[in-house]
Amino acid sequence: MTEQSCGLVAVVGAPNAGKSTLVNALVGQKVAIVSPKAQTTRTRLMGVAIEGPAQLLLVDTPGIFEPKRRLDRAMVAAAWSGAEGADVIALIVDAKGGLGPKVMPIVEAIAGRREPKYLILNKVDIADKARLLTHAQRLNEAADFKETFFVSAQTGDGLPELKATLAATMPKGPWHFPEDQVSDATERMLAAEVTREQLYLQLHAELPYDSAVETEQYKEREDGSVEIHQQILVARPTQRAIVLGKGGQRIKEIGARARNQLAELLGHPVHLYLHVKVKEDWDNDRQVYRDIGLDWVE
Secondary structure: OOOEEEEEEEOOOOOOOOOHHHHHHHOOOOOOOOOOOOOOOOOEEEEEEEOEEEEHHHOOOOOOOOOOHHHHHHHHHHHHHHHOOEEEEEEEEEEEOOOOOOHHHHHHHHHHOOOOOEEEEEOOOOOOOHHHHHHHHHHHHHHOOOOEEEEOOOOOOOOHHHHHHHHHHHOEEOOOOOOOOEEOOHHHHHHHHHHHHHHHHHHHHHHOEEEEEEEEEEEEEEOOOOOEEEEEOOOHHHHHHHHHHHHHHHHHHHHHHHHHHHHHOOOOOHHHHHHHHEOHHHHHHHHHHHHHOOOOOO
């Protein structure tokens, strides 16, 4: 029997680099929410991937950016804490977006770290091919990357090679999770994340970051289905009206899509009840931070 190996891979990068899409692709199913909106990931979330005898614990971290408020500071702190104790650091860069002011400070911050570092240039299917090698060269000059990968997390290009390489670097040791477990997220947390994803996907620019989703109740019914009650927090009455939509149509659509996705992820019927509440200062409420999985940062 081949000896098992298991290790932690910290997936770091700027907002919208494709970290969550990459983690989902390597795991082989959805474990992290994805939207075109930057900074979708708020908390540190672990996806569990298997490659031969290796188990990869992929930490999908919030995008690292210049924080301007308490919620931002908590998200950036969660990103860097996700890299604590990592066996490998995987820096993912949006190859289409280039090396702007959001990317280079992250490269400089990880340059002095002792963990093996891998550079992943993502979105190569839509990037300017002539600029790819230029990006790779500049980044490799700024930090000591063991290897550079050109991938598309969306199409799967380059992912088998990346996954095999990461698996080969994992330290020998027993797996931390059962073979069929794909994430360390609780079902309550997963339910809140799925609903938050639908808020982003359906409302786009209409709803800024002044929103959060709390799972207030999660209980299994005798017939095997699950009953979930969630509260959507927004900062202003106008945002509540946006989430509800005309005649309550928008909140019904958000609930329907979230319910269908949760039923598929959980493997049984879901009864989802959504309530929208205006809480002007929710992003300064310690309890909300605890509920959504963030540490309180002064």
